[in-house]
Amino acid sequence: MLPAPDQDGTAGRLHLAFLASPLAVRDSLARMLAAQPLRSLSPDARGTAEIVLAEVLNNLEEHAYPDGPGPVSVTLIPVAGGIHCLVVDHGLAMPGGKLPEGKLPAVETRLERQPEGGFGWHLIRRLTRDLTYVRTGGSNRLSFLLAQDG
Amino acid sequence: MQLQTQTRPKVMSVSVIDDRIDAATAIQFKEKMRDITQAGPDRVVLDLARVQFLDSSGLGAIVAVKKLLGPDRVLELAGLTPTVEKVFRLTRMDSIFTIHPSVEVAVSHAASA
Numbered sequence: 497m498l499p500a501p502d503q504d505g506t507a508g509r510l511h512l513a514f515l516a517s518p519l520a521v522r523d524s525l526a527r528m529l530a531a532q533p534l535r536s537l538s539p540d541a542r543g544t545a546e547i548v549l550a551e552v553l554n555n556l557e558e559h560a561y562p563d564g565p566g567p568v569s570v571t572l573i574p575v576a577g578g579i580h581c582l583v584v585d586h587g588l589a590m591p592g593g594k595l596p597e598g599k600l601p602a603v604e605t606r607l608e609r610q611p612e613g614g615f616g617w618h619l620i621r622r623l624t625r626d627l628t629y630v631r632t633g634g635s636n637r638l639s640f641l642l643a644q645d646g
Numbered sequence: 647m648q649l650q651t652q653t654r655p656k657v658m659s660v661s662v663i664d665d666r667i668d669a670a671t672a673i674q675f676k677e678k679m680r681d682i683t684q685a686g687p688d689r690v691v692l693d694l695a696r697v698q699f700l701d702s703s704g705l706g707a708i709v710a711v712k713k714l715l716g717p718d719r720v721l722e723l724a725g726l727t728p729t730v731e732k733v734f735r736l737t738r739m740d741s742i743f744t745i746h747p748s749v750e751v752a753v754s755h756a757a758s759a
Contacts, residue, residue: 610742
C-alpha cells in the first residue's frame, strides 16, 4: 500500500512519494486527482493535468529506472494562474542532460510507417508552461506549470 | 482489461469496459484486440465511450491494433470522451482514424453504406 498523501490543508499543496511502477503510477494519479489542488480544477484542466503527470511519471518509470521501481516524489503547489509541479527522482539522467525535443512523429498515410510512440514529450511540452529540467546531486528535478484554464 | 465484442454481418464492434487504457494495460489491450480480431469482418469499430483516460502508451497500442489489422481491414473509433479526444487531437492521430460520435452511429453508417 502507498502512504496517504501528505496534505497541508492551509496551503492546499500536495506532496506524494512512491516507488514508480506502472500500477503505482496509476494509483498515484488517482490519489492526486482526488485531492487538492487538482480536485478544484475544471474537468478540462484536470484532464490535462492527468495527461501531463501520466506522461512524466511513465517516462520516468521506464527510462530513469529501467531496472525496476525507484523512488519518485511529486509536489503540487497552487500558484497564481495554475499549479506549480515538481517531480523528483534519483534515477538515470536525461540523455545529454536535457529534455527530449518532443517532436511529433509525422502523420503517415502508409500503414506500416504509422507511429506507435514518441508522443509523450510532445504532449508534455504542449500542455505545460515553464518546463525546466535540472540534474543535480544524482537527482532529476523536473518542474512545470499546469495552467488553470487547461 | 475487459473487452466486449459484438459481431454483425459487416462490422465487429469492440467496447472497452475498463475506464482507462494506460501504461499498465496497453500491452494487454493490444494482445486481447489481436486475439479478438483475428477472424471476422473487415471493419472493426473500437467503442471508447467508457474510457475516461488514455495515455501515450494506450494511444500507441490503438495505432498498433490498426496496423495489426493490415491494409485490407480497417479500425475505426467511436465515443471519444473529452480527455481521450484531446490526446488524439494533440498528437494528430485523429487524422489517421475515422472517428464516430458513438458506436451506434458507426454501425448505422455501415448499414446505410
